[in-house]
Amino acid sequence: MARVLVPLAEGFEELEAVTIVDLLRRAGVEVITAGLKPGPVKASRGTVIVPDTTLDEALGQDYDMVVLPGGMPGAKHLNEDPRVKDLLRRxxxxGKFTGAxxxxxxxxxxxxLLSGRKATSYPGFxxxxxxxxxxxxxxxxxxxGKVITSRGPGTAMDxxxxxxxxxxxxxxxxxxxxALLRCAP
Incomplete structure (x- = not known):
């Protein structure tokens, strides 16, 4: 079974994070959410999520993919954390997947990680x-290749x-x- 790490920082976009975690788990993928620090993490719209573990604890494990949810200031906090960048580079x-x-x-x-690649993001980033x-x-x-990017909450399911x-x-x-019934039968 594939293993995916989803780091959560204060101000993450809840629609993106929950959609990623939910759909991957529906596919039988083991997903571990990790807060940058211990305790619950407050998302950009005020939703509070309790991560499975802390990033420090999660770093001692192997993953097939690391996926970063967006949202502000969540993405800024991820960007300022040297542990996140080091993990992405590793x-x-x-030769493993990264997504954002x-x-x-x-x-x-x-x-x-985007050098020489095609990528997308929320406009303005x-x-x-x-x-x-x-x-x-x-x-x-x-x-x-092994880098997957997307634009925002409306593209989270895709x-x-x-x-x-x-x-x-x-x-x-x-x-x-x-099973999601996204299309008419």
Whole structure:
């Protein structure tokens, strides 16, 4: 079974985080949520989530993917945490998946993971960072190798389904998506 780490920072976008966790778990993926510090984490709209563990405790385990939810100031807090950037670099160096949505692709960019790649983000983040070696794509979800990015709360379901496909294959994605009743029968 694939294992995914979802770090949660104060001010994360709850729709993105919960959608990612929920859909991955529906696909049979083991998802671990980790707060940057001990205790509950307050999201951007005031929802309070109790993470499974702390980031310090989670760093001692192996994962197939690390996914960053966006939201502000959550993405800013992730970007300011050297443990997050170090983890992302180690994941990339090991040939494992990294993903980020909304404002969080800026963390991937700051960690050097978007260099030479196509990516997307919430408007005003990656597209305005002046990164000459990143091709910004105005699409809901962009996968370039083992890096998957997405635009925002409205694309969270498509993003999570893409994560499922990357980890468990197209058939598992179709199975999960069919049960969501996203399309007319």
């Amino acid at each position: 994941m990339a160096d090991s 949505i909304c404002a969080a692709p800026m963390v991937l960019a700051e960690a050097g 990656v597209d305005r960072m002046g990164l000459k070696d990143v091709t910004y794509v105005n699409e809901p979800v962009v996968q370039d 993003f999570a389904l893409t994560l499922i496909e990357a980890l468990a294959g197209a058939a598992k994605r179709q199975e999960v998506e069919a």
